[in-house]
Amino acid sequence: MTDKTLVIDGMALLFRHFYATSFRNQFMYNNKEIPTNGIQGMIRHTFKLVELTRPENLVVTWDMGRETIRNEWYEDYKANREAPPEEMIPQFDYVKEIIHDMGIYQLGIHGYEADDIIGTLADNYDDLLIVSGDRDLLQLLGGSNEIWLTKKGFTEYRHYTERAFKEEYAIAPSQFIDVKALMGDTGDGYFGVKGIGEKTALKLIREYGSIENLIQNIDALSKGVRTKILNDMSSLQMSYKLAKIITDVDFSHDEYLKHRRLTLDKGQIEEALIRHDLRITRKYMDTLNI
Template identity: 55%
Template sequence: MKHILLIDGMALLFRSFFATAITNQFMRNDNGTPTNGVQGFLRHSLTAIDLIKPTHVAVCWDMGKETFRNETFADYKANRNAPPEELIPQFDLVKEVAEKFSFHNIGVHGYEADDCIGTIAKKEAKHARISVVSGDKDLLQLLEPNIEIWLVQKGYGNYNRYTLGRFIEEYEITPEQFIDVKGLMGDPSDGYPGVKGIGEKTAYKLIKEFGSIDNLLQNKEKLTPGQKKKISEDEKMLHLSRQLAEIHCEVPLEKPFAKDWNGVSDRAIQVSDEYGLKTVKRFLENAGL
């Protein structure tokens, strides 16, 4: 059976950058360009491929800060700091190197990598297995019988692997209900507030009890006076937050969504030398890739 691996490129790039930037290990090449994020991304991706053994691979990228969500809510992700100057040149560099390593890059202006991942996963899951590698828990809303989410943990090769069954057992809700939970509690990192005064614990409790935001709103008389007041005052923001939390699975993508994976390019060692990726070169040599 076809097995597609979808890699959240920006999530792995950021994770790799900040893991080494904290000790100022920017791994500059001969041109003085930092490469720590790029090298970490490649090591994470190649390690995941070795474990998952997919038949097809695609790497999805954010294509700039502005997306359709900013048109819906101007403050979406507005609270995030500007990227460090050492990371900025790595945004283009990582895609360039990834292509030379035989990765299939995907990104559409106006959409996030999550939306591209969601679009491919939902369309391909009818006739393929899908594994998604990321550090973003928001992707858990995509879980289906044929879709797994592998959340990156500390170090290389350590993943928190979620199947649909494990998610339902652990969270006691469905992946679709997870979107409603996010709508209620909001997400400070993405800058949408949800309902003011409704935290994570209460959001899970309410969705477990009522099943959905729509059913909750139809049964407000069953809420405590405090909950009823908070939700009534913030109902408009509740709907907006749920809309922002949901991954858009209809991105206009060109086929192929993913390309056959036949291993890294024969030129991978040469490319590593060309870009001064010493850590990656050692990794390739040690792994026999």
């Protein structure tokens, strides 16, 4: 008997659906003159996942502001990202209000990313089905937990278990941190070792197992790779720290266990959708079998 928990990376879905419609300027203003295109896509996607996966529990996780503990470690973390479009800014807080009004449990901690909340859940609980667009989360795979990476629409995903990850990458999920440290992540503003991309990073970690072992055997590397690593050693060490998802975020596990249970009150959901004037989402709900 499983007790499956659907864990949704709320910000990943919000951004995904905002940009899926905003390029056509479909901002879907409600009667309060608030744009709702990202919100409506994110909510519809969430309920479609409920229909697809039939979870016993549901939690939506959130980033809580631009600054996190990683900016204390490295001030340029994500500094290269453009500010979100003005139509998206009011949707960040508004989506949380709407989801609360629908009776869905949410979890976000100031100073941490949604990845860290998810990492802490994955470190403490089994039977999680994590949905995101963020490949960094693959480092968390283990036991009975799964990760679905968004691919197309509301129904197409790349499905990962620990076994599927090992078959694709030929390393353990935890070793993906070492790969990310070597190759860096320009989207997050850290750069690993200049001149080492994913293909070379994977090859090195498959052979040496870890950054630590790679450095201990630095003289065995080719001159080109050795020189690159030695020249970027401080960047490599910081990149490893930034690439590793935090798994010990302090929050109330009693509260989580109490509130994660999914009890869909269709009347409450309908009332919230009417009150916030989410007409497209209301129509979509009629198509779902939940």
